[in-house]
Amino acid sequence: MSKIIIIIAVFFVIYFSRWTLFYKFDPVYWENFYYESQWNIPNSQRIIPDSGVYRFVGYKLANGENPFNIDYWVPPAGKYIYGLSAKHLNNPYFASITFYIALVFINFSLSSLLFKDKFNTNISTLLLATNPLIAHQITLTMLDLPQALFIITHIFFLFKKNILLSGIFLGLALGTKIGYFIPVIALLDIFYLYKGKNKFKKILYFSFSVLLGYVLAYFCYFIKHPNPIPWLRLHQKILNFWHGTPLFPSPYNFFTYIFSNKIFQVLGNKKIWMSLSGWSIIFPLSFFTLTLNLIKKQKNQNFKYLITFSTLWIVLLTFIDFWPRYLIPLIPVLILIFVHTLKNHKTFLIIIILLSFFNLKNYIFPQPTETLNQVKQYLNTNSFKEIGALSSKSIKQDKYPTNHYNIDINQQTKLDITLVKVNNQWKISNYFLIN
Secondary structure (H helix, E strand, C coil), X not given: CHHHHHHHHHHHHHHCCXXXXXXXXXXXXXXXXXXXXXXXXXXXXXXXCHHHHHHHHHHHHHCCCCXXXXXXXXXXXXXXXXXXXXXXXXXXXXXXXXXXXHHHHHHHHHHHHHHCCHHHHHHHHHHHXXXXXXXXXXXXXXXXXXXXXXXXXXHHHHHCCCHHHHHHHHHHHHCCCCCCCHHHHHHHHHHHHCXXXXXXXXXXXXXXXXXXXXXXXXXXXXXXXXXXXXXXXXXXXXXXXXXXCCCCCCHHHHHHHHHHCEEEEEECCEEEEEECCCCCCHHHHHHHHHHHHHHCCCCCHHXXXXXXXXXXXXXXXXXXXXXXXXXXXXXXXXXXXXXXXXXXXXXXXXXXXXXXXXXXXXXXXXXCHHHHXXXXXXXXXXXXXXXXXXXXXXXXXXXXXXXXXXXXXXXXXXXXXXXXXXXXXXXXXXXXXXX
């Protein structure tokens, strides 16, 4: 029965992002968008988001493009999987949904290994499955979700004493997103393995498996270019790109976000406090339980690892320009620590589960504000192709709820716009500019 509740929760989350199931990838549009964007034309007004870059670049990789020719400063594994989904299924979001389901499954497996108690296993899995920051990743094609999957899978196999698979998945995590966090995690793993018999043999074996996983992340390169020597030399391009790149540390943003859902950003000439979607009550509570575990001595070696992992991840976050999505690989670990600390307070944990569902309200009932802001931005930059991509096109609008708005674009122009909610996503039905 408990597993059925988890399955229902997963389908519940996917249902409210169901527009992703009907998305059709348009390679011509995305190619045009990418090559006319800020990545290829300085000061271009067509600003492509990272999620758009990754799905298009992944599509190119799936069609044989060399990963060192396009967006080479970001490793290819996650992008390639999105690209395979776009090429063969005509929808990169199927990969996002798969990453989400796989993360829930591996979290359930890891929880079962750690707790050996069905209640706490189910609670930790439900807290992850209903976390709004995790759920929102279904509607994106970003690299944080696949990296989280690979990192948590690596921890699962590390605790299972399967050094080969643990190292391979850590190598895949390194080959999915810029490896800022991974070297520190690898050092923590080595410290974890530096106990018991044959410690040097295990560390050597682990190091080899991490390298093997990183090579596997470049599968899209090696199927076309099997010689590893040029592959090694081409890494100099990546080093040259990132050399001297400032990190823009914002140590306060992590704390202001988890406690008040606000981060401080400089946008152009403006300095503003931003409220972002994805906040959950689990953030401040899990930080308190992490702090509590740091104060008291933890005897369980696996939880000692998770506590150290979380602490190091948070410390590293304070040295870069923080964005909430950087928390995604950390969320499963914080949840495990939280449930372990409160495992004897079942009533309180059930209340937190209910609050976690409440934190999904903006996900379940999306507001048209984001679409309106996008339209306003696109009109100011004459990005009419992007407005077209937000249109409902041939949808029979009488089947869906509509909202009508009149908003100011600038001092001379107003926008009369009608939005239609299709499969829980706000799209443009029609709009008129009024001078």
